[in-house]
């Protein structure tokens with residue numbers, strides 16, 4: 001992260017996404033289709049992570065393919081791994097793009113080598129990232145320039161790409177997840193998830209209200225804390241993040257107590273234990289991607305260390321572990337190696353030596369701890 005993201009007073013400002021189209025039967029250009037659209041993501045990025053979870057929850061893994069950039073963000077932005085014809089063919093044969101995380105080995109796989117031994121130019125195919133089978137792009141920026149040769153902003157993930165017209169539909173995660181949820185792809189989706197609506201109309205205004213303060217104060221709040229360029233801004237932001245975690249904790253505590261008075265078993269409680277209403281919604285997806293990164297990265301790297309989720313927020317901690325351990329769409333899209341390596345090795349202004357802390361251990365505790 002360079003100073004380009006900071007304003008003159010030293011506070012962090014996130015740019016507005018440039019491509020903001022949707023896919024729908026009524027859209028003049030972007031019509032729903034199977035296999036036409038593609039997601040480019042980083043497994044480290046909380047905004048891209050929203051799109052991966054939504055894609056999996058909606059049963060769209062065989063409808064929309066995924067490429068994963070290398071976890072290391074360098075001065076030229078995100079890059080893909082180089083691929084020869086053999087690996088492209090193998091990936092196609094094994095349908096890797098249709099997996100929940102785009103062919104990357106999940107966190108549950110062998111973690112034999114400590115993070116410290118992995119160089120930034122490590123190129124383990126399907127471990128450090130994947131390639132781009134559509135345009136054979138080397139960098140994410142190649143795709144942005146194909147979509148708009150005059151593009152002059154940052155090359156961010158996620159990108160929802162149209163393989164037919166070779167252009168970007170949207171690079172705004174909030175919008176991409178609404179498109180994936182909208183039902184336009186339901187007829188192509190896996191049977192098991194048809195009908196799951198992450199933004200049901202009766203909860204929509206509550207979801208929007210929850211998302212809006214969570215975005216400013218928690219999702220983006222940790223970035224404003226971590227990228228603050230002076231102590232005064234840092235101190236204001238870090239206190240604000242924790243005040244809003246307290247607010248989420250109070251909401252979840254109340255929900256838990258109501259459910260506990262109604263249901264006997266923990267499983268019955270957990271199947272209704274969500275932030276808005278008694279069903280899984282977009283509000284949970286959007287909060288999860290920050291909370292799951294909190295103890296492994298934000299506490300230390302972004303100095304959000306007034307407390308941790310595991311030690312200070314029992315109700316958020318239970319909600320987090322419920323999503324992670326009981327829902328494949330959350331667990332298989334969460335890659336703690338990409339998360340830890342990316343932040344600690346890419347933000348040289350914050351961590352100039354690029355040494356990745358080994359803890360906390362484990363990355364996430366078990367549900368019964």
Ligand SMILES: N[C@@H](CCC(=O)N[C@@H](CS)C(=O)NCC(=O)O)C(=O)O
Pocket residue numbers: 014015016017044045046047048073077078154155156157158171172173174
């Ligand atoms: N508004 C965007 C923000 C996405 C974003 O900021 N992505 C970061 C990674 S977490 C990125 O790709 N940064 C690359 C760069 O700044 O070069 C969204 O939610 O989709």
